Amino acid sequence: MGTERVRSDRLGLLLEQFDCARERAQVRLTGLGDEEHLWEPVPDCWSIRRREEAVTQRAFGPGDWLLDQGAPYIPAGEYAEVARQAADGMSVAKIAEDWSVGVEQVEEILQHTGPPEPEVTPVTTIAWRLAHLHYCFAGEWEWTFGERRHDPKLLVDFTPDATLAQERFWAAIDRWRDSVGTVTDEQLDTVGFSQYPYGSDAGEPYHDVLWGANLEFIHHMAEIALLRDLWQARFGTRG
Incomplete structure (x- = not known):
């Protein structure tokens, strides 16, 4: 057997947990099509909708499609x-x-x-969950490693195209992951290292922020996986 080194430092443990979850999530999203992406399994779901068709009072987004x-x-x-x-x-x-x-x-x-x-x-669609994660991680990067001046809710141009949505999503995730990999022990302990404006990031040490980011990614990807299982059980197809 190999002797691959397993990291046991704080950042290493958080990154290994995230990387494992990311790998599984990407496999589970393989073959996602546009119809499944937007599928509403029950009435009154939250999803992404054209600006003129928005049904929630604070739907947001910079382009033609808004997130409920x-x-x-x-x-x-x-x-x-x-x-x-x-x-x-x-x-x-x-x-x-x-x-x-x-x-x-x-x-x-x-x-x-x-x-x-x-x-x-509300029950939310796969499109909603992916878009939610996308703007959260894009905003976390902007307000931790970026210029810290752009509203996270205006950073992502939401799309109903499942393939394009995933391409943009994984690009944002990879940028965030690469930057997190450079964080020092001192920065992990720094309260306010992230200034993300929605939530409590500015009042927490960064290791707590990362723990929360992992939890957010894992639980939404688990929900997406379940929705994919329900779609297949009902329609017998992927995509």
Whole structure:
């Protein structure tokens, strides 16, 4: 057997986890066609839509196709985090800014007692999930290694073309991965090394940001894989 060295440093572990997930994801996306890419398995899905056909109030994108997005809200699973932020002395206004929601929503959460109400979230298409990951990773690169001045929501020209969407997506992923591979131990520990404007990146050490990026990639790719299985079970074809 070979004696290939396995990295055990913090960055190495995070990169190896990401690389493994990326390899599996690319295999699972092989043969994706346009119809499957845009398939809505249930009514009222979120997807990408032509600008004139957008159905959600905050759909965004720089071109002819927009990514569905609804009103800003704090997921029920994050109520404890909001309570922790308040307990640590963060003002209601700052918490609202951190989550991109109104002050009223934060106040309601802080006053909430008992278990959170079950969340009702939309089912999203493969096109939506790929586009979501694309703009997130493109924005993470821009606000960590780039000029840090372009709105992440305007960086990606969304497309219904499954092949083109993947080409652009993997190019953005590879650029991000190459840049992350150069990060030093000092930068891993630097709070605010990433200034990505949506979320809590600016207040976290970069190793936590990378951990979150891996989680985001893995869970959305798992969802895409399931949608592909459902498509094949229903229609008996790939693409």
